Amino acid sequence: MIIKKFQVGLYSPLLGLCAIALVNIATPQARAEQPILDNLVQQAASKDQATSQQAIAKLRKYKNAGVEAFWKTYEKDLPNNSQLRATLDAICQQKDCDASRLYWYRDLDAAKMASKETGKPILSLRLLGNLADELSCANSRFFRTALYPNAEVSKLLRDRFILHWQSERPVPKVTIDFGDGRKLEQTITGNSIHYILDSEGRPIDAIPGLYSPQAFIENLKDAEVVARSLQDNNVNRREVLVNYHRDRYAKLEKKWQADLTRLRLPLQPLLPLAVTDPKASAALASRLTVSKMMVELPTLRRTVGEPLTELNPPSAFDKLSDANWARLASLDQNRVYLDQGS
Template structure:
């Protein structure tokens, strides 16, 4: 198509008004009839999604997204060669020379435009590595699940999965989990995907006073909620796991969701109780084996102290997500929030399990493209190697604690004699209130401590009208 200027804008306006993708010629503005004939199909929208006119391109991207996974497939078909080249470039970036500033060519304007369009259609940042379609309307996700006979995987996070500065755990999901081939295949083929934001992701900016800044998020956690095809919750996979363990947890939850989808009443409660009680027993055996391998005494795993009626502090919540704590702990300290230590027994077991954690080439390539560089090639290479070793260790700690501590408590909610929330929103609220220690009732997310004095009016906390 060689259409420019006002014509693109007219087409963008027409598309944004919500006309059907297969509108007939009589529905189109006359100026468009001779150009697109009797219909504007997904293939044409996929081409239009990369138009030089931003308004037209964005309108086409949104129409593709509204078409669901088929819209994503249409975009993939139209731009498969360019997407494959971009993906291969990220894989190659894992071994690229350390002095290359843009090893995957992601700053190239044409490639950046391609990936921005893909992210819009997917509903997820960094979608190149996963090609996953995420619903943001839960009702639509459940309708799709019923139609396809699949469970729903509903991700709850702080912030927006389409933004770079969504919460740290969701960024790790995009970088370390979703690009993994086994994770990607399982999510794409076996689940209907949905995400929703629990609240905005708190951001912190350190201004060094000379034009340099460090900008990141702070505190918060994420979880994947597994629902049967009718939208009823059956399990929660809390926080970050290593890819292989994440696949195993989701496979168990998928099997449970499929087995219980046709049950109701006492039959459903008994089936859920049987599964979750069996998982607690399996976790007991697993922890004993891990403890023996690490040379630890065989005794129940350590549990995090819960704040009870008091408002939880951000420093108490931080160790519940080890990988993001590695980034956030110094920043929490700067705000006057001391960070609780991780139990030594967890650390010793993680030291044994960390070397076996496998990260995909896609993940390693993305890490390489995002790595901060000093400009000293040898130093940057050493820093990158150290970062990957540390990342594997924090992944091992996260996996261990999330499964043995947090997931264990969730299993207990469904056990006989316990009361598990029957609806998704109640379950989400309980996870965030009781397990992640970030209750909705605290607008400051544990970052405003009236017992800590820092020489600043109001402790440096301010409220501004948000339009």
Template sequence: MSTSRFSLPLGVAASCVVAFAVPTSVPAAAPPQRHDAAAPARGPAELEALLARYDRMKPGPAREALALAIDQHAGQRYATVSRLYWYTDLPAAQAAARASHRPILALRMLGRLDEDLSCANSRLFRATLYSNTAVSKFLRENFILYWSSERPVPKVTIDFGGGRTIQGTTTGNSAHYVLDENGEVLDVLPGLYAPTAFTTELTKSLVLANEVDDLSAARRTEVISRYHKTAATQLDKAWAGIVGAPYLPARRALLTQADVDSALALAQRATFSKAFIEVPQLSAITAGTNPGAVSDTEVALWASAGQKTWKIGGPIAVSPQ
């Protein structure tokens, strides 16, 4: 089956970066989850009980220790914020999907979702998507969540002497695959998305999952192929509509009207920051190849493009200065 992929350079706008593909391979299994032998069985119900206990506790060391235990149980760092349960075993995720008649959202990443220094994309997913109340609720109600690691994330350590060091990641990407209950890939959302764009695309994937349920293999392939061809056509139209979108050069801000400081606009602004996390370190340690620079003007341009495509805020005309 042919694959149609549209990509943009470094910078924003994940909201505009949507790849329409029909992969044939299922993401590989995640590393085994690490647990104490006396730890309770993992599962969504057990997570809810732990979170309820956490919510009743007063701030302090005991509550902080429980938060770390919850992260391990949930399979995600900062799970007390996201309230999401992630499977790390694909067969277990498939069994849960069959029991609930829901598709699987499979995150393929570098590093581990339950560690601070996973790849930059996954850290931003935790900060801007999974922590978003509306997105978290949407994921809990519509998907079985599963993550797997491609390999450890590349890291660089800066030694200041005297035992003082700073460690960060250098590169890496992530993708959310939508799988049916049998683990077959239906759709993929690569890279970063604003919350609104993320739920919009996943809503379309849910429609596709329902449409192909119980179809014959031949009919299923036909429906999936048509879905992605239609999506590619719609993307071309959206891209054409970006022409002439106003933006403010040399300013790291979206162009909105009254809602410029709304949570939605703030989340959209946050999604263009991956390059600022990784490129400086990568530039310092890479010989020869320039990983690319993201200028303020480029950031403003792609932010405006993402706004217009996903109807986030209201772009306004700005007079040249």
């Protein structure tokens, strides 16, 4: 056994070098495309708008390869050049793409075709506003700055998912006029959701709102396992999905009760929140999206007419004070962190 371990140790560097060599050997198609990509990258960076727009459209046809070609060429220049960053954003169809380097489909049918060709599930983001704009809804701005740039998240998304986003409607905005020519424009409410879809566009799971990078990765990996199992067992699709979601709900309920018990808070079940009031306000919607409420609430307090304390209906979440929410958050603080990219 010792000899075998020693032999493996001797060959490990050689095996590593072989692996690196295999990764770096470009396919004939990639070698043939490289001069074309190099030329398109130069044209995309042109100050002539027509030339740039045509090159951007062509680079998008190369998908991730087009994104990588532009990023590698201008990696050192991007931080200090807003024009280059805007060009890369247009290629990716995502604001702040220099931090994440993710290619997004805008056409769901094209995303489904890519999913069928690659066997990868689709991650479809639905949001208010546009992911390529600065002022999309608050959650999507957090996605761009804290989630997608995370090294592990971006690698997982790039390698194992087909990315797609769709705007549901314009994002609500409020403008504050300071009276001296200065104006501050800010979004006030609007949630986002990531759907995991199969190659037919059918939902497998949904990740609503804002998650930490670590929790987001866990959810994606769980959904990916189910998506791949359904490729081989589509006959029992309904049964597989029902069991998957039942198990996930049971785990969430168990953790919720355990956290409440640890903090000696009154036990209350995690129940689905049914929205039955057609007159539900932006303020009520904001209170139901705890992860981003603190960003929007100060502005809402100054724009809504009714006192927030009188809003109904009460829920299990309404019974928790801000102090108790902070205590709950502290239980997982060692699992939530941002890397250098975030």
